[in-house]
Amino acid sequence: MKNKNTATHGFGPKEYLLCAAATLAVFLLCVCLGSVNLPLADTLAAFRDILTGTVPEETTLAYRILQPVRLPRILCASLSGAALSLCGACMQGLLKNPLADGSTLGVSAGASLGAICSIAFGFSVPGLLFSGTMVSAVIAAFISLAIILSFAYRLDASLSTNTIILIGIVYSMLVSAMSNLVITFAGDRVKTITFWNMGSLQGTSYPNAAALAICLLVCGGILLLTAEELNAFSIGEENARSIGVNVRAVRLRVLICVSILIGVCVSIGGSISFVGLITPHLVRPLTGPNHKRLLPASLFGGAIFLLLADLCARTILAPRELPIGVVTSIVGSILFVHIFYTGRKQR
Amino acid sequence: MEKAELLSVQNLSVALSGKHILQDVSFTLNEGDWLMLIGPNGAGKSTLINAVSQAIPYSGNIRILGKDSKQMKSRSLARAIGVLNQNHYVGYGFTVEEVIRLGLYSHREGFFSLRAPSKSAENSAFGKAKYTSFDPDQAVFDAAGKTGLTELLSHSILTLSGGELQRTFLAQLFVQDPQILILDEPANHLDLIYQQQIFSLVKEWQSRPDRAVLSVVHDLSLAKKYGSRALLLRNGQTAALGTVSEVMSPELLESVYSMDVYAWMQDLYGRWSR
Numbered sequence: 294m295k296n297k298n299t300a301t302h303g304f305g306p307k308e309y310l311l312c313a314a315a316t317l318a319v320f321l322l323c324v325c326l327g328s329v330n331l332p333l334a335d336t337l338a339a340f341r342d343i344l345t346g347t348v349p350e351e352t353t354l355a356y357r358i359l360q361p362v363r364l365p366r367i368l369c370a371s372l373s374g375a376a377l378s379l380c381g382a383c384m385q386g387l388l389k390n391p392l393a394d395g396s397t398l399g400v401s402a403g404a405s406l407g408a409i410c411s412i413a414f415g416f417s418v419p420g421l422l423f424s425g426t427m428v429s430a431v432i433a434a435f436i437s438l439a440i441i442l443s444f445a446y447r448l449d450a451s452l453s454t455n456t457i458i459l460i461g462i463v464y465s466m467l468v469s470a471m472s473n474l475v476i477t478f479a480g481d482r483v484k485t486i487t488f489w490n491m492g493s494l495q496g497t498s499y500p501n502a503a504a505l506a507i508c509l510l511v512c513g514g515i516l517l518l519t520a521e522e523l524n525a526f527s528i529g530e531e532n533a534r535s536i537g538v539n540v541r542a543v544r545l546r547v548l549i550c551v552s553i554l555i556g557v558c559v560s561i562g563g564s565i566s567f568v569g570l571i572t573p574h575l576v577r578p579l580t581g582p583n584h585k586r587l588l589p590a591s592l593f594g595g596a597i598f599l600l601l602a603d604l605c606a607r608t609i610l611a612p613r614e615l616p617i618g619v620v621t622s623i624v625g626s627i628l629f630v631h632i633f634y635t636g637r638k639q640r
Numbered sequence: 641m642e643k644a645e646l647l648s649v650q651n652l653s654v655a656l657s658g659k660h661i662l663q664d665v666s667f668t669l670n671e672g673d674w675l676m677l678i679g680p681n682g683a684g685k686s687t688l689i690n691a692v693s694q695a696i697p698y699s700g701n702i703r704i705l706g707k708d709s710k711q712m713k714s715r716s717l718a719r720a721i722g723v724l725n726q727n728h729y730v731g732y733g734f735t736v737e738e739v740i741r742l743g744l745y746s747h748r749e750g751f752f753s754l755r756a757p758s759k760s761a762e763n764s765a766f767g768k769a770k771y772t773s774f775d776p777d778q779a780v781f782d783a784a785g786k787t788g789l790t791e792l793l794s795h796s797i798l799t800l801s802g803g804e805l806q807r808t809f810l811a812q813l814f815v816q817d818p819q820i821l822i823l824d825e826p827a828n829h830l831d832l833i834y835q836q837q838i839f840s841l842v843k844e845w846q847s848r849p850d851r852a853v854l855s856v857v858h859d860l861s862l863a864k865k866y867g868s869r870a871l872l873l874r875n876g877q878t879a880a881l882g883t884v885s886e887v888m889s890p891e892l893l894e895s896v897y898s899m900d901v902y903a904w905m906q907d908l909y910g911r912w913s914r
Contacts, residue, residue: 386732389731389732390731391731391732521742521745524734524738524742525742525745527731527732527734528730528732528734528739528742528797529725529728529729529730531695531723531725532725532728532742532809532812534693534694534695534714534723535693535718535722535723535724535725535813535816536718536722536742536743536745536746536812536816537714537715537716537717537718537719537745537746537816538714538745539713539714539715540714542714581733581734581735582732582733582734583734583738
């Protein structure tokens, strides 16, 4: 790592392969473990059947558990983890604020409000599968980001760390109150909304995973290609403008991608907080702040983090299940205090 | 031979929340000029710089290299104008090299292809005709060498002193190599030795063809030594524009600064005779 090239250049094929292998290993571990533990050989056999599309005549236990329940859920966990972490890393760079994240800025809360409205009032875009919650969550996420940032710029053009987080907290409170208001009028749908709102990947489906994968491919791809601009932003917006970054266009591009990713994640898994805050902090000591390395590392790191969190949620109190949001919040807040504390001491 | 006009500002006005910060300021910057912006605090010097670098909304007409600045794309604007800001608050531990390397951004078209900066063949190494083709690594290394940062290239910017940080961003500008250099208090945070170095580096940079400098300085002695022309601002309006000796006359300075500037300077610097 002392080599000059690794210090300034992005992820090479070797790094990508290494991270993919690690993610795959954790993925397999999570597939095998659960309220029912499956031997690796059976799991792999079931995988082969699912991938080739053949339904064995005598379905094994592994196949019956994996195909309808566990596999889509784990796919969703890894994809949401990757998407949320990428968003966190991008926002921390764009706003030059190490505390920025969908949950601290109130974007997740905003997306939740959108999704809750759509569940409670049952509106949807005709012709699109589960479009109601997803589209309204994405739109609400974008509007939230726009509101929070325009307020922050108006109050303090330098976007200092504290101002924007404070606005995010106030906004979260306001939006949560509105969510609760909607829930009180939701009648018989209260239970669905409440459980979903705590953050749960239970009952996710293949179409969910496909939607996540497509969004991650498109928006995540765009974000990864914006790494150099994000480097400039995280050194300072003035400096970014001086070196020739189209500040407004890049900011809009990042905000749209982040809103889409967070909106989709929230509509599928509820508000799973802290993932986007913690993962970039965990990988930064390994990669440094350069987004060319930080973003891909956060992508894989986030997948691994959420896979493990989901594993805990499924197994710790098995056969009962914890909402994954509870697990990430507990683990995340402890980790965050630890990082904050050690960071302080080093200075 | 007529000197080429690099920057022309006409009737520039800036109003923030109903208050006029700048009113009807006009000037031009020709090849080889070093225009010093002087005036007391709050005269609108930094605002003028922000407007010229397109960072804030303004009314009036600014033409950069003959083009309407509002129509220019970010990257071509950055190839024409580079700004060294006064304050650098840095949050993340980028290395000095990573920061300097960002100066190459405007020379890249689109996402990947690296294009040689305009006139790089004769100009990039400060007129030494060093490169046959533009080598980004060499440009970064040269800029670091000129600013005395070679030893610090792999250091985190969080560990730098204010002066080292300022030199890092200056090195970034040298890599960016715009035709017009805008400096907001370039000697801020700098030790005397680096203050002298920075000013002579900028002087050397500016003496190449097709280059000009616009800078804000508080230290009037520096303005007198390095400036070719000066713009004196008072309450957002032009008090005087012309050569340094014209603008920095005892009478004009006294009326704008409300003190006998010459007497103070003589009092300050008269003590230095050996």
